[in-house]
Amino acid sequence: MIPYGRQQISDADIQAVVEVLKSDYLTQGPAVPAFEKAVAAYCGAGHAVAVNSATSALHLACLALGVQAGDQVWTTPITFVASANCALYCGAAVDFVDIDPETFNISVQALQEKLHSAEQCGCLPKVVIAVHLCGLSCDMAAIHRLSKRYGFRIIEDASHAIGGKYQNQPIGNCRYSDISVFSFHPVKIITTGEGGLALTNDAELATHMALLRSHGITRDAEEMTHEPDGPWYYQQIELGFNYRMTDLQAALGLSQLKRLDAFVARRHKLAGFYRQYLAGSPVVVQSQPEDCYSALHLFVIRLQLDDCKKSHREVFCCLREAGIGANLHYIPVHLQPYYQQRGFKPGDFPQAERYYAEAMSLPLYPDLIEAQQLHVVATLRASV
Numbered sequence: 366m367i368p369y370g371r372q373q374i375s376d377a378d379i380q381a382v383v384e385v386l387k388s389d390y391l392t393q394g395p396a397v398p399a400f401e402k403a404v405a406a407y408c409g410a411g412h413a414v415a416v417n418s419a420t421s422a423l424h425l426a427c428l429a430l431g432v433q434a435g436d437q438v439w440t441t442p443i444t445f446v447a448s449a450n451c452a453l454y455c456g457a458a459v460d461f462v463d464i465d466p467e468t469f470n471i472s473v474q475a476l477q478e479k480l481h482s483a484e485q486c487g488c489l490p491k492v493v494i495a496v497h498l499c500g501l502s503c504d505m506a507a508i509h510r511l512s513k514r515y516g517f518r519i520i521e522d523a524s525h526a527i528g529g530k531y532q533n534q535p536i537g538n539c540r541y542s543d544i545s546v547f548s549f550h551p552v553k554i555i556t557t558g559e560g561g562l563a564l565t566n567d568a569e570l571a572t573h574m575a576l577l578r579s580h581g582i583t584r585d586a587e588e589m590t591h592e593p594d595g596p597w598y599y600q601q602i603e604l605g606f607n608y609r610m611t612d613l614q615a616a617l618g619l620s621q622l623k624r625l626d627a628f629v630a631r632r633h634k635l636a637g638f639y640r641q642y643l644a645g646s647p648v649v650v651q652s653q654p655e656d657c658y659s660a661l662h663l664f665v666i667r668l669q670l671d672d673c674k675k676s677h678r679e680v681f682c683c684l685r686e687a688g689i690g691a692n693l694h695y696i697p698v699h700l701q702p703y704y705q706q707r708g709f710k711p712g713d714f715p716q717a718e719r720y721y722a723e724a725m726s727l728p729l730y731p732d733l734i735e736a737q738q739l740h741v742v743a744t745l746r747a748s749v
């Protein structure tokens with residue numbers, strides 16, 4: 366089976382992990398701060414907090430921004446469930462904003478309209494989570510303008526997007542947001558096995574997320590309620606978690622980071638082949654606005670069903686039967702049973718639902734080769 370995505374592990378990656386295994390610290394050693402520093406420098410952000418998953422990073426980001434019961438958090442329905450669940454972890458309510466049918470990202474127009482009516486009823490969101498689907502940045506300048514007008518904070522769920530650019534600057538620099546989050550799951554752009562990271566330019570948000578990452582415990586005398594009892598002393602000043610990244614993971618991440626630009630360049634080359642080979646077939650691909658350089662985590666096509674002989678499901682099954690691990694990113698979150706129990710229903714976000722009826726992800730990862738892409742496209746052409 367050709368998977369839709371997979372990691373690339375080099376000898377240097379293995380060596381980097383082995384070195385940590387032979388060192389004094391498997392966790393809470395020097396590799397995690399070194400990785401944080403390197404990612405912050407790469408992205409041009411002030412502070413980085415590495416954690417054990419992007420899901421944890423999203424949770425900490427919401428907590429640091431003060432999300433709590435009574436608040437609303439808005440995001441796109443076309444995302445992984447974690448982008449919405451993080452708000453529920455904090456006791457807040459989630460609502461969704463429909464997508465733009467061309468970029469597949471949150472629609473700025475739909476956001477503007479929803480904000481306008483929310484203002485009338487006094488139910489504006491505290492936070493909007495913008496998800497850069499497939500690694501393509503949302504229209505952050507526009508979302509940022511709306512945040513000034515309506516007074517909400519912004520988290521970028523950039524789980525797909527490390528190595529991408531927006532307005533010629535690295536995604537993750539938080540120019541138009543409070544916090545940006547990356548995932549290092551093996552299918553993502555670079556991996557740490559499991560892992561995530563939050564970036565921010567706000568030192569207080571960074572300190573708060575770092576505190577919550579490790580039980581809410583501080584060893585900094587300045588943060589304590591009184592002078593330390595002695596050199597052994599620490600205080601728990603908030604209810605935190607164990608969301609720490611290990612040094613094994615961070616060492617792998619540091620080693621992978623060296624190939625990040627090459628990974629993204631390779632993804633662009635392969636995506637270029639797909640676009641070329643798919644020309645004339647009844648599919649549309651994600652539009653690429655001029656001010657965006659996608660990290661291309663995913664290559665999503667939408668079937669133009671009026672021009673296909675087979676159904677979406679039949680085409681998908683043909684690919685799977687031919688050994689192609691096509692996938693579907695994503696099932697609209699509001700259609701998940703858990704969210705339906707919370708009052709959402711089919712028809713709520715028509716563009717997202719239409720996307721779901723047409724979309725599939727074709728294999729895309731650095732070690733994919735052109736011959737495999739030709740097999741994917743030939744199978745697709747024979748099955749639509």
Ligand SMILES: *Cc1c(COP(=O)(O)O)cnc(C)c1O
Pocket residue numbers: 417418419420421444445447448496522524525547548549550559560561
């Ligand atoms: C993968 C992903 C996450 C969660 O990442 P983990 O590191 O697996 O927790 C969150 N949001 C999006 C959009 C993702 O693709």
